[in-house]
Amino acid sequence: MGIRGVVLCVLAVVLQSCTIAEVRADNDEKPILYKDASQPVAVRVSDLYGRMTLDEKIGQMTQIEITVSNESSVSKYYIGSVLSGGGSVPATNATVHQWTNMTDYVQRLALKTRLGIPEIYGIDAVHGHNNVYGATIFPHNIGLGCTRDPALLERIGSATALEVRATGIPYVFAPCIAVCRDPRWGRCYESYSEDPEVVRSMTTIIDGLQGRSPADREGPYVQNSRKVAACAKHFVGDGGTTNGIDENNTVIDYDGLVNIHMKAYPDAIAKGVSTVMASYSSWNGIKMHANRFLLTDVLKGQLGFKGFIISDWQAVERITDPPGVNYTLATYLALNAGVDMVMVPYNYTDFISVVKNLVAAKQIPMSRIEDAVKRILRVKFETGLFEKPYADESLRSFLGAPSHRALAREAVRKSLVLLKNGKGSQSLLPLNKNATKILIVGAHADDLGLQCGGWTITWQGQAGNNITKGTTILKGIKQSVSANSKVVHLAKPRTGAAKNKGYEYAIVVVGEEPYAEMYGDNMNLTLSSSYQELIKDTCSYVKCVVVMVSGRPLVVEPIVSHMDAFVAAWLPGTEGAGVADMLFGRYDFQGKLSRTWFKRVDQLPMNVGDQNYDPLYPFGFGLKMGLNDR
Numbered sequence: 273m274g275i276r277g278v279v280l281c282v283l284a285v286v287l288q289s290c291t292i293a294e295v296r297a298d299n300d301e302k303p304i305l306y307k308d309a310s311q312p313v314a315v316r317v318s319d320l321y322g323r324m325t326l327d328e329k330i331g332q333m334t335q336i337e338i339t340v341s342n343e344s345s346v347s348k349y350y351i352g353s354v355l356s357g358g359g360s361v362p363a364t365n366a367t368v369h370q371w372t373n374m375t376d377y378v379q380r381l382a383l384k385t386r387l388g389i390p391e392i393y394g395i396d397a398v399h400g401h402n403n404v405y406g407a408t409i410f411p412h413n414i415g416l417g418c419t420r421d422p423a424l425l426e427r428i429g430s431a432t433a434l435e436v437r438a439t440g441i442p443y444v445f446a447p448c449i450a451v452c453r454d455p456r457w458g459r460c461y462e463s464y465s466e467d468p469e470v471v472r473s474m475t476t477i478i479d480g481l482q483g484r485s486p487a488d489r490e491g492p493y494v495q496n497s498r499k500v501a502a503c504a505k506h507f508v509g510d511g512g513t514t515n516g517i518d519e520n521n522t523v524i525d526y527d528g529l530v531n532i533h534m535k536a537y538p539d540a541i542a543k544g545v546s547t548v549m550a551s552y553s554s555w556n557g558i559k560m561h562a563n564r565f566l567l568t569d570v571l572k573g574q575l576g577f578k579g580f581i582i583s584d585w586q587a588v589e590r591i592t593d594p595p596g597v598n599y600t601l602a603t604y605l606a607l608n609a610g611v612d613m614v615m616v617p618y619n620y621t622d623f624i625s626v627v628k629n630l631v632a633a634k635q636i637p638m639s640r641i642e643d644a645v646k647r648i649l650r651v652k653f654e655t656g657l658f659e660k661p662y663a664d665e666s667l668r669s670f671l672g673a674p675s676h677r678a679l680a681r682e683a684v685r686k687s688l689v690l691l692k693n694g695k696g697s698q699s700l701l702p703l704n705k706n707a708t709k710i711l712i713v714g715a716h717a718d719d720l721g722l723q724c725g726g727w728t729i730t731w732q733g734q735a736g737n738n739i740t741k742g743t744t745i746l747k748g749i750k751q752s753v754s755a756n757s758k759v760v761h762l763a764k765p766r767t768g769a770a771k772n773k774g775y776e777y778a779i780v781v782v783g784e785e786p787y788a789e790m791y792g793d794n795m796n797l798t799l800s801s802s803y804q805e806l807i808k809d810t811c812s813y814v815k816c817v818v819v820m821v822s823g824r825p826l827v828v829e830p831i832v833s834h835m836d837a838f839v840a841a842w843l844p845g846t847e848g849a850g851v852a853d854m855l856f857g858r859y860d861f862q863g864k865l866s867r868t869w870f871k872r873v874d875q876l877p878m879n880v881g882d883q884n885y886d887p888l889y890p891f892g893f894g895l896k897m898g899l900n901d902r
């Protein structure tokens with residue numbers, strides 16, 4: 273370490289020792305206002321902040337992963353937040369007790385520190401409490417956008433909050449309010465729509481997650497300990513990158529950025545969203561995590577956001593400009609841009625050391641530290657963590673509750689979009705539930721993992737029926753048809769399997785395999801040739817409805833003429849019976865495309881309102897069967 277480094281370290285130690293002395297002397301005189309729940313939050317924040325050392329302040333700005341959370345991290349470094357990354361669970365198929373044991377363990381470590389500041393545990397509950405075995409998994413956002421039902425979203429938020437709190441967790445990295453403008457993006461299913469107005473309307477999920485913030489109220493709001501702090505993400509322009517390449521560059525003028533990608537943030541802020549996550553992506557070449565104008569001047573200034581900005585996972589290390597940037601410079605850029613809490617999540621000692629040195633060198637002003645820490649403390653007070661830091665055992669039965677599964681089944685029904693129903697005047701749907709013999713083909717018909725998609729139990733998701741509890745599409749079909757109907761399921765039938773077997777109709781369920789983030793980036797969006805052949809072959813022998821289980825529209829124009837009927841089911845989650853409800857006419861379709869269904873990939877990006885708009889099925893399209901809901 274050079275002389276400069278030694279000087280910096282000495283300065284940091286001197287600064288630290290003086291601060292402790294001042295703080296200790298101070299503590300003996302003042303009443304402990306921050307522990308008094310009757311005090312206004314602003315008073316509690318100010319009182320607590322005034323007692324904190326620099327180490328304690330920087331600790332609050334540090335979020336680490338659960339796998340590195342123990343006495344020598346959480347307690348020793350005054351860590352402010354712990355997270356479960358995608359798929360980071362206490363055990364395989366962990367019980368709710370194992371979850372609460374884990375979250376309470378970490379909280380005890382935080383509360384044993386000098387000032388007893390509770391940590392806030394965060395997790396991605398992006399379509400239900402999706403890391404947790406047995407939780408209700410709701411349709412992914414692309415399907416929810418097709419419901420055009422903001423009230424439904426609020427109810428989903430409430431149910432999700434209860435299931436998250438059941439596991440002792442008070443904070444979720446949701447909702448994603450990205451406006452996906454190119455379905456080649458691997459996260460397009462996390463976006464409610466290509467249309468910013470539809471995305472705006474879906475921010476009612478925040479009302480469900482956090483509780484409805486009183487109209488005259490400003491700033492982060494969490495109604496009670498059955499609600500959770502939410503996170504609007506990823507600010508800003510995550511869904512507008514070139515060719516949909518994940519974490520890449522969004523090239524657009526400021527008006528476009530504001531009127532498309534930023535459109536839903538004022539609504540989220542007005543609803544009291546507690547946190548905002550910065551986007552990995554860049555705007556016109558500048559990394560969002562280093563963009564002081566957008567994070568501070570716009571989000572905190574113009575839009576008046578008063579919660580805290582959290583970085584994305586290892587996003588500080590992913591600041592790659594200016595060329596040759598090192599971790600110290602990246603940290604300097606991110607914190608001075610306005611990031612308040614850093615999702616480190618592993619190398620926390622480096623992060624803390626770098627921040628201390630930057631403060632000692634006056635590269636990061638104490639005013640920036642103060643702004644960040646006070647925002648974090650405000651969210652913790654508003655989330656009730658100082659009064660109720662531990663799991664509430666009375667909530668455990670909400671995990672995967674039947675009423676939540678019924679709600680998810682309703683969401684599935686409302687998310688399905690009927691794109692084709694019959695050839696000529698002859699409609700195929702609703703299907704005859706008294707048919708003597710019915711053929712179901714395709715692996716997606718009987719696979720919970722495939723119908724849930726990414727961000728389910730594991731980060732990427734995976735095929736299989738044992739990944740969690742739920743109802744497959746096939747099981748829903750069997751529950752819907754009469755006892756005398758013979759249902760035959762062939763996951764991978766040989767050619768001609770539908771020929772002359774007496775099937776009244778076939779249900780062909782195909783789609784995508786699970787993926788998340790950059791692993792879902794796909795430049796050709798073509799249904800696999802085996803699935804295409806399956807559709808052509810099956811539908812050549814028997815009337816068929818194709819049910820597409822995918823995170824986005826795919827190229828189907830070449831084969832849609834083979835289909836008698838075509839339904840977009842998106843990624844419906846654990847309650848696959850909702851698909852059968854629609855196929856057999858228990859309810860009529862209400863879903864309307866939240867995204868343009870293109871003809872060819874070379875048309876992309878192509879969004880509603882564009883010139884030369886030439887879709888297979890336009891944004892907002894959706895047929896009805898002409899039924900009265902039964």
Ligand code: GLC
Pocket residue numbers: 356357358396445505584585
């Ligand atoms: C991921 C995602 C973000 C998520 C975070 C924590 O990389 O970008 O949406 O909340 O890391 O899992």
